[in-house]
Amino acid sequence: MSESGNGKLGLIAGNGRFPFLLLEAARSHGLTVVVAAIKEETDLEINDLAALDPGVRVHWLSLGELSKLIETFQEEGVSRAVMAGQVKHKQIFSSIRPDWRLAKLLLNLRTRNTDMLLGAVAKVLSDEGIELISSTAYLEPLLAKPGVLTSRHPDEQELADIEYGRKVALGIAGFDLGQTVVVAAQACVAIEAMEGTDATIARAGEIFRTLEAESSTLARRLTVIKVAKPRQDMRFDVPVIGLKTIQTMIAAGATCLSIEAGRTLVFDQIAIVAAANAANITISVTSV
Structure with a gap:
């Protein structure tokens, strides 16, 4: 990954560990991170x-x-x-008041899905001389590799549920509705919308x-399938799994997780x- 020409990188930080991991990686490349x-x-x-590292400067904004x-x-x-970290989709429709520039952008959108909104934001940034780069920048080693990560x-x-679930997940992801479905005995139990993966x-x-x-006679095992969008823009909304994903699966009684190689970030893989x-959960990484 080439470094910023002036040694600076802007980081638009959402929630979770993603911004912290990207910040650490960018600093290891000698970049000042704003x-x-x-x-x-x-x-x-x-x-x-920021208090400990003079190479990190933080500005808070709504x-x-x-x-x-x-x-x-x-x-x-x-x-x-770079954008890193989740911004809950429901925030788009919350009581947050947009400034004039964002209000104008929202009024001009055909639909208010994630790709349309963030793509428009990226265009505005570009027009102002700020290039939005891949959210996996500096984090390529954390992208999932094909195979099975677990001992089981x-x-x-579960393989039948993965095959069926991927068809459904790719369908909803193609409409930018969500990236996760939960399946049991080749029947959809839950489909992600605005609530996010863990809530699904x-x-x-x-x-x-x-x-x-x-x-019910339905099989008592859940398989979670998480995919990238068919035309995934790696600048934003890249699929991510972390320890909380597994903890949520344990609480829900899920036994299998399917993700995609090269298009899913895996945080804290050892944990x-x-x-x-x-x-006794299995994690399968599918080549795409």
Whole structure:
């Protein structure tokens, strides 16, 4: 990965560990990182890093302050930026008040899905001299590799659920509705929309507990399938799994996780695999 011409990288930070991992990787390349921390999403711990490292500068702004984001990066001399960390889709429709620039952008959108919105933001940034680069920049070693990560391989039923679930997941991802489906015995239990992956898995677990109470004959095992979009823009909304994903699966009673090679970031792989093995969960990485 080539470095920014002026040695600076802008980081638009959402929630979770993603921004911290990217920040660490960018600093290891000697880059000064200018963080645009989103008040509604970013962990306050980012302030601690800035206090300890003069190469990290943090500016806090609201999700609706697109003009302030641009002004901050321009004042800091940032010409390349990256988005890292989740911004909950429901925030788009929350009570957050957009500034004039974001309001104009929203009014001109044909649809308010993730790709359309973030693509439009990227275009505005580009017009202002700020190139938005791949969110996997500096983190290529964390992209999933083909194979089975765990000691247990998927069994015949889980393989059938993966095959069926991938067809469904790719379908909904193609419409930019979500990237995750939860399947049991080749039947869809839950499909992701605005709530995010962990909430989708948790909802599937709740549905199954209801089915068990009603003595359903549906197989009592859940398979989670997470995919990238058919035309995934690697600048934003790249699929990510972390330890919390496995913990949520354990709570929901899920036994199998399917992700895609080269298009899914795996955070804390050692901890993920250890937790999955301890719970007899299998993690399968499919080549695409």
